[in-house]
Amino acid sequence: MFENQYIKQRIQKAQDLKQENKNPYRNDAKKTISNAVFIQNFEHLKTLEEPKDPSKKYSVAGRVKFLRLMGKACFIKIEDQSGILQAYLSQNDLGEDFILIKKNLEVGDIVNVYGYPFVTKTGELSIHTLEFKILTKSIIPLPEKFHGLTDIELRYRQRYLDLIVNPNVKEIFKIRSLIISNIRKFFEEEGFLEVETPMLHPIPGGANAKPFITHHNALDVERYLRIAPELYLKRLIVGGFEAVFEINRNFRNEGMDHSHNPEFTMIEFYWAYKTYEDLIGLTQKLFAYLLEKLNLPKKIQHGQHQIDFEDFKIIPYKKALEEIGGISKEVIENETKLKAFLQSHQIKIDPTMTYGKLLSEAFDEFVEPKLINPTFITQYPIDISPLARRNDTDPQIADRFELFIGGKEIANGFSELNDPLDQLERFKAQVKAKDAGDEEAQYMDEDYVWALGYGMAPTAGEGIGIDRLVMLLTDSKTIKDVILFPAMKPIKMNYDDSITQEEKE
Template sequence: MFESQYIKQRIQKAQDIRDMGFNPYRNDALKNISNQDFIQLFEYLKLSSETKDSSKKYSIAGRVKFLRLMGKACFVKIEDETGILQAYLSQNDLGEDFVFIKKTLEVGDIVNIEGYPFVTQTGELSIHTLGFKILTKSIIPLPEKFHGLTDIELRYRQRYLDLIANPNVKEIFKTRSLVVSNIRKFFEEKGFLEVETPMLHPIPGGANAKPFITHHNALDVERYLRIAPELYLKRLIVGGFEAIFEINRNFRNEGMDHSHNPEFTMIEFYWAYKTYEDLIKLTQELFFYLLEKLNLPKQIKHNESIINFENFRVMPYKKALEEIGNIPKEIIEDEDKLRGFLKQNQVKIDTSMNYGKILAEAFDSFVEPKLIDPIFITDYPIDISPLARRNDNKPEIADRFELFIGGKEIANGFSELNDPLDQLERFKEQVRAKDAGDEEAQYMDEDYIWALGYGMPPTAGEGIGIDRLVMLLTDSKTIKDIILFPAMKPVKMNYDDSILQEAKE
């Protein structure tokens, strides 16, 4: 990582601070204004005949990102969460403290400065320092100043360093926070109640996925990290709640790529006495709400494409296969012909797959990557919709949709299956699939069947992937860019703790 001599030098400077009677890790910060607010408040000085206002005293705090010493004066650029502000320090103002600063201050240190606003001869608004203290001594050098941290692997493994070195990364995660906050506000304004359900499940359910398995020592039983909260949330609908949502963390023991992480964030919401068509309208409202709150236009750039949110449309599943996937209708409607077509086009399938799964493989390969503008795909095969309500007129399809934007699934919703006997048969089919080797098939949840037996009102439910949504709204190419600490393959990092231990001794 860094040559040990630089770390040893910094550790020695921390000791020098102690020898002078000060704590290099003090806890008496006074910060009464952010850098951004300081700049906005005194921007007028740049256009004023008066280039300073010594009657206004403020205290700022942040990390030193640049340091330029000039004999009896120096300029320091201080960064806080809101941005960078320049500070001017001189021996005339600080006396012997300035000598102390020159000896001990380095890029990376966290400092506290008190002073007044003024404009330098080069026209930069700055703070004229009257009081100064080092709050935290940095003992490991930052990446080369102003060049940022460019090693992608290191950025993800040491996100704290990524945030220090690359200020634009903070903006992505601020946007993520705003997305989550505004989703919560939207549903609360619509009358939905936020609830919490277990993350440790006795039976994995709510989605077709391979679970993480753990062990509860006190009960001496296996438990499963939540793959979806769906079955618990629908139990609450049975219990009498009519509009609920949960912003939840889910865990799926599957592969990782640019759009999949083993733990991820979703919102799931359930709405009694509504249908999947009501959810389609609600979802469009949510997107327009988010665009407005985030000050984003109706057309945004994502992965070299322009996504137009004024082009929401709805299309049935098989029609999408035919018109977007360019698969002839006679092939789509014939299972044997479809199998042959997929094999001919090098799409991997196996003999255990039913017709619905074959259609899904065709959709994933020939349709999904082309769905750039927002589109709700409806009329999903019932074979791949084990928890969705069967259509009254076409029993082979479900009253279900998925929303695709930018070539990715963003949301999944349907009118819920509330017939306990039909649900029992669907679960039995899943058990048979699991026995045949399908690790992602759902488990039989007898308590959920029993809950449905008491009666669940007609209900519509939906899940929206927040990670993919944030990727979309920030034009991020990989899910690792919008998860603070993404899952990574273990590697041996070159931490030389012996240097720190040697200094301590």
């Protein structure tokens, strides 16, 4: 590592600074103003006859993104988190230090500038430098400015570099932070209590998913990374809390694609004395709140689609299969014909699949991609809803919905099953499915059933995928664009060879 010739040249410059008693990795930074505030405060100088104010002196700091040398002066562009500001350096102001700066300063270095605001002859607001320090010497050249960092896989593997050279990426993660912050504020304003539940579970539960398994040395037992916090949050409802939420990290040992990462973020919330219909109303209210706080219009562009947040629809599951999926009612209602229909469309099925699971395969293939505007699908088959309450009039369906936007599932909610005997039987059915080879079937959680035995108030609960929500609201094509460090297949990186002559130039 660090054997590339261009890196060696930069390392030598760092050594040269040390020989001149100029530490290239200082810890005495002074920053009194951000670039954005500096520009905002002194933009008016452009209108003055004498466009400068030497009485106002500030310190700015950031990374050098551009450097232009001109004999006894130079201009540099400094980027901090808020934006880019130009600085003017001259030998008249900096004396002998200017020669050292001119010799050793390069694009990528992190610097500290002290000076006053002025406007150049070309009309650009800048800082006139009176004092200058190299705070951190960058020994690896940044990708050259015209092509930047365009290798998609390298962008995800070296997100730190992606953030340095692609400003739009930084904006996505600022928006992500705002989304999470406003989700938290929304639920607090609605009277929910934020809680924390375990991430290491003795029994994985709360969703149909294959878990990651680890080992707890002190207890000498297996533990499972959380696939969902659901069963712990509902234990809190049993305990007497009436409205709780958790913004949580979940882990599922499953495949990866543009909308799935094995480690992801969700919010789950549980609301006593409410039904899934109440959740539908609350979810619509949440989206209106987020659009307002993010200053987004009611109609947003996502990929090739325009999504209208004033056009929420509610459609029952089988009706969606028929009217949106184009599958005849005769096929939908007949398990044998449904199997044949799926096989005729090269959809893989196996003998252990229940009727509800077959319907789910048909829904995923023929309905989900077509759900562009916000759509709540209701009346899910009970056998694919092991934790949801049975409908009072039709025991074959659950009081459940999923919200789809832009062809993706965004949320899942239902009136919770609070009958301990019914829950016990459904867990037993899940155990049988697991024994038959279904790796995603749920485990038996006897303590949860026991907790229900004490009585859980009628409750509604929901989970919303935050990563997919951020994808939607930032018009991102893949989940890797909205996760700072997404899961990647391990490879052996040859770092030195990644620095090319083209990048140096």
